[in-house]
Amino acid sequence: MASMVAGLVAARGLVAQAAAPPSPGGPTADEALQRLLAGNQRFMKGETTSPRRAPDDFRPLAAGQRPMATILGCADSRVAPELLFDQGVGDLFIVRVAGNVVGGGGALVKGSIEYGVAELGVPLVIVLGHSECGAVKAAIKHMDDRDPLPGAIGELVNRIRPAVTKASGMPGDRLSNAIRANVAIGVKTLQGLQPIIAPAVKRGQIKVVGALYDLRTGGVTLTA
Numbered sequence: 001m002a003s004m005v006a007g008l009v010a011a012r013g014l015v016a017q018a019a020a021p022p023s024p025g026g027p028t029a030d031e032a033l034q035r036l037l038a039g040n041q042r043f044m045k046g047e048t049t050s051p052r053r054a055p056d057d058f059r060p061l062a063a064g065q066r067p068m069a070t071i072l073g074c075a076d077s078r079v080a081p082e083l084l085f086d087q088g089v090g091d092l093f094i095v096r097v098a099g100n101v102v103g104g105g106g107a108l109v110k111g112s113i114e115y116g117v118a119e120l121g122v123p124l125v126i127v128l129g130h131s132e133c134g135a136v137k138a139a140i141k142h143m144d145d146r147d148p149l150p151g152a153i154g155e156l157v158n159r160i161r162p163a164v165t166k167a168s169g170m171p172g173d174r175l176s177n178a179i180r181a182n183v184a185i186g187v188k189t190l191q192g193l194q195p196i197i198a199p200a201v202k203r204g205q206i207k208v209v210g211a212l213y214d215l216r217t218g219g220v221t222l223t224a
Helices: 002-011 029-045 055-061 106-118 134-145 153-158 161-167 174-191 197-202
Strands: 069-073 092-096 124-130 207-213 220-222
Touching (some): 029 124, 029 220, 092 106, 106 124, 124 174, 134 153, 134 161, 197 207
Parallel strands (some): 069 124
Antiparallel strands (some): 207 220
């Protein structure tokens, strides 16, 4: 956390449109994506190598981090990116929020993703949805029942309403369609997010893609 705060302070002097250059010798967006998909294949087959997870692996990273990807994933306890991509400490910069919501996530979500691009130089951003997403289920139920939800839950599911609406009338399973639409909306929002991510995407400096994790099979498939 201290290194993140220091980085944020330093970021005030950056030109807003600039993204940090990729780390020397680090993977490109395509290479990072292939590494993650290969790790997911190991996970699916039960052949994980569980790299860099011992206490000794953390010490070299105490002075700084250079992850190869940012993952915006759901807070669901069954969706742990390091595990399902078979990655170790320092590989992934992870932002998790129920429903993997981008729009309406405010500075905490968008700012965290921008930090990964502007300060850490990640070449790849993945919006990761998953099957049987409870937040999307809640949004569907809330829209159908038109019932009030307690606390801030109502505000959260309202952020997913556009995906439910977009999926209405599509052939196939309503929940699966809404989950996929929610990921697509998140990808589009990030690709157009000024002043950091959109210019970096346009320059080809980073890629923003969508993916879905299947809780039953353990597989990850790209969606956008």
